[in-house]
Each structure stands twice: as C-alpha cells, then as structure tokens.
Amino acid sequence: MALVGLALLTTVLLCVGVASARAAWGNPFELTKPGSLDYLGPQLAFSPQGAAAAAFQVADVDSPGSGQAYLVTRSAGGKVGTARAVAGANQVLSLAYDGPRLEVLLGSSAKNQDCCSATATAGVSASGVAGRAQTLVGGLAGATQGQLVTLAGGQMMAAVATERGVWVAQSARGDRFGAQHLVSDKGQEPVSMSAAGLGGQSSIVAWTAGRGVIGAIAPRGIDYATGSRRQAPHDAQLALIVPAGHRIDQVAVARSSTGATLAWVESWYDKKGTYHSRVEAADVAKKPSIRALSPDNRLASGLTLGNDPAGDQAAAWQSCTTSGACTVQAAGRPAKGAFGSAKTLGAIDSYQSPSLTLSPKGQVVIGWVRGGHPVASVGFGSPSVLSSTTFAADSTVAFGPKNVALAAWIQGTLNPSVVAAAYRSR
8 A cells, every 4th residue: 555655646746637737838938039149058046936037148159258147037927027137247157046035156257268267146136137246266267067055044055166176155144155165175176066955954065076187087976065054065975986987977966855865877888898877866875775767778968856845856867879869768756755767758859958847846847959849848748849949959947936837948040049938837
C-alpha cells in the first residue's frame, strides 16, 4: 500500500492534466521591441505578490565588451513596462525578489572586455530603474557565474564563481550585503557552481573545480558549504568524489525535504576510447547514495534542478546521440521519495538547453526550443508550442504565485526581441 500511495503522490504532483495545460498557455507577447543587435540570455523572476521581472543582454557579438544589461518588469495584472538599460552593467548574472523589492546581481567589465571583471548588486524600483550598486567582488577573470538566493526574514545570499574561485556574501534585513569571502580552496578553478535556499535563513552553495594551469587536472569532486542567518556559507566540505578517469562537467543543487540534493553530469572514456556521460543525483550526507538518472550511452548536458518549498524536486537535461539527435529528458521526485525513471519529453535543438521551474505546490513546467519553436511541457506531459516562430532561442521558464508561470525566449534573427507567454494553472 505504501508503494501504491507513493506512486499516486508522484502522479498527482508531477503529472497534471495535459489537455487543460495545452489550453492554459496564453498568446505570446513582447517584453521589448525588436532591435538591430543580438539579444542574449533572458532570465525571469517572480515576486511573492505576482509581479515579474525579466533581464537580458543586448550586444554586438562581434565587438568584445559591447554587452549592455536590460531589465523589464511585468505587473501582477499583466502590464509590461518599458525595458531599461542598467547603467554600468554589461550583464545581469542573476535576479531575485526580496518581498516586493527586486535585487539584481550585475556583471561589469573594463571597456572592450567581455564580462566580467567585477560584480555588483543593486535594488530596483517599481519603475524598473536600478538604484546605487554595491560592488561585491572585483578582479574577476574568465566566465563568471552568479546566483542570488532569497532567504527568510528579508535576507539574501549571493554566490559568484570564476576561474579564480567561489565567493559568497549575505545581506541582513534592511542592510546592504556584508563583506564577501572566498569559500573555495586556494588553487581551485571552478567549472560549475550552483546555490539554493534550504528553508528559513539556511543556504548552500556547491561547486566542482579543476586544478593546475587552466584546470588541467579535471574536476572529480563536488564541494559545498552551508550558511545560516548569521553568516554566508563557510567551511567548505567535500560532498563526493567520482572514480579516477571520470570528471564532473556540471553540478546543480536544490532543497530537499531533509536538507539538500546534488545532481551532476559525469563523463568518462572507457578502455576502448568510447565516450560516456550520465546524470546522477545524491542527497548531501556523510555516505551519499548515488542514483543514476540517465543511461551512460548518450551525451548528457544542460542539467537543471529545481524544488518547491516542501522539497519535491524535478531535474531536466539535454540527451543526445553521437549523431547529434537530441531530446529533453526529465525525472521527478516527491519530497519523501526517490527519483523516478527518466521520461523523454521530445526533441530539442542541439545547441539549446532546457529550463525548469516548480510552482509552490509542486507543478512542473519545462521549457526548451524544438525546430526553432519555443515549447513547454507541464507535468511531464506532451509539449505545447508557444509561438509559430521558427527563430526562437534561449527559452527560460519561471513559476510565481497565483498559479501563474512565464516562459520567455529570444525571437528573431535580423531584428530580434524578447517574447514571452503566460501559463495559468487550473
């Protein structure tokens, strides 16, 4: 009976009615007017009141350092504001709401250099105008990853990773961020980083890193550090290490019902020189129990992992054959259970990755691009086409309160714009 109950819970949580889901997506609408330059990397965030914000970058990809960060807001009633440039920012690395207030983690660089050499945070007013920024980390190098995590009690944690290490900083209620500190070990060159809230004012940041000249020694371990109300994550610990000859290409972390769960893409060559990769997951524990979520005879990448407040989880990734045929695969996990078998949701363009979000009640939405069309799956069901365009890229999804989700993507080539569609759960 317990197994039957678990199966029913999984079905209710992750497999909502697809017929109603298809009808629930609204018509696409523009978040910004078409332009003549390249539009890149849209991101979404929801406030607890139902307002939403989107961030993206406008750049000439042939001109280093030309990137300009933009923000646009959408009211809880659906009114879209005017997209505004964020002064002094090349890129928005992350955005999150602290109550009704939007916080953005910005990346900036010296003239004629691609982002980033410094990161900063800034509060954003209801009109979408960023306030005075506070520099968190300077002297960065290489590709920069950043993440803002909203905690209870008006606190927020920021994590930033480049080839020089992982830094974290935390704000106190009503105050600016405190001093940042390096949480990774000296000599580590992070390849992938992820952060999450663990409920209340607890947080976690996890990363995988190489060592040596430009990470010549491949990353085999996952490190993590946890934080509390009084301080940002500190005292790094080794969560796990993969066998010799294997490497970890990407890591993601999410809240579970009892702590935190890690998911990662692991790859290796066998004795015959055949390449393998698979997605694996394990709860953070002294002796983690590792579960493979995908087979190792395909090429896994673009991993994303999410959770709801109860600790229900879902993971999605791109899975390709050696000939380049790619699909989206996903797996769900109820708060008090284990990950189920992976489901194949449909084809995905080889140069794209899926995006995943969970509603406060555990409903899953996964978005991606298939044949240039933006598509989305609700509850692991058949994907719905969100727009007739065949020139979409970089799809992202986010779920907010009041049973509303958004999908956003870059649309067009010569005159691209940022386009979105809204979904309302029934």
